Amino acid sequence: MKDVQNERDERNIPINKVGIRGLRIPIVVRDQSQQRQATIADVNMYVNLPHHYRGTHMSRFGEILHRYAHDLSLEHLESILTEMKQRFECEEAHIEISFPYFIMKSAPVSGMQSYMEYRCSVQASLGENLSLTMGVEVPIHSLCPCSKEISSYGAHNQRGIVRIQAQTKGFVWFEELISLAEKQASAPLFTILKRSDEKYITEKAYTNAKFVEDTARDIALALNRDERILWYHIEVENEESIHNHNAYACIMRNKTDED
Incomplete structure (x- = not known):
């Protein structure tokens, strides 16, 4: 033919x-x-x-x-x-x-286990050399420091999403990037929570209030400490609960340019 x-x-x-x-x-x-x-x-x-x-x-x-x-x-x-x-x-x-990626997580107080879904990705290119970028999308819980400061009681909360793309020189698990992102949020999210867990998460977020800028910078500091990470691109976006817009922050760094 x-x-x-x-x-x-x-x-x-x-x-x-x-x-x-x-x-x-x-x-x-x-x-x-x-x-x-x-x-x-x-x-x-x-x-x-x-x-x-x-x-x-x-x-x-x-x-x-x-x-x-x-x-x-x-x-x-x-x-x-x-x-x-x-x-x-x-x-x-x-x-x-x-692809969707699932991790079994235990609730912080009750220990109730449930699967949590994350979106993961890999981008690879081969010319003269191999280039590999891994990515994760991590849903998080955020509480506004300004709202907490100016209110007599309470503070407004929002659901956020952290997107991390990273080039590495050694093997890095998706779980490592996911855990890193969750640790820098006001609080992590879970699929199943009992009342004791909800109380814990609510109070944890209130004592760990963060702007979208805070979360992005804290993630960057954690990635800076990891010698396996050569380059990263961080996006944090909060779906505001009392504003008709989202809050957004982005940080990019190529660590190899600084060597």
Whole structure:
């Protein structure tokens, strides 16, 4: 059959990224406590396309990914990208994977256990060298210091979301980044809480009031202390409970530029 994709293109314009987006597939990822966890991922895969090729062979992306979906470890991610470069005869290959990740958490007083959902992601690229960025989205509880200071009693609370992206030079568990984010909030969130737990969380948040800026800066300090983290991008967004807008803070730092 005629291979239309391999026809020569005379427009002389290379394409930086071409591939597939929004492929949903069951995968298995590494789990710190249970070793492995099955989940469902949304996957994007791209390669660069030289100017003389008209198109690329889209089916090859899925073929490569399905062979490794049983264990998307760091080693296998590099193997996927290497095979992409070989199969597509390209100089750069990219993969983006995002998925729900569940951690069993115990309530702070009752010890009641329940699964808490987080959104995790991995972005990997392979040109001359491998670049790997891991990400987490962590829901948190925040209490406003200003509201606490000016009110005779009580203070307004909000649900927040922490997003961390980090490039590392050593292995880092998703659980480590999730725990780091929760520790810098006014209080963490849980799926199931008994009354004794609700009292504890409410009082903990009240004694640990934080602006969105406080949370972002405290997370940055914790990431600065971790020598495995080379670069990070932090976003903290609080869904305000008494304002018709969200509060937002962002911190970016490339630690390798300072060496």
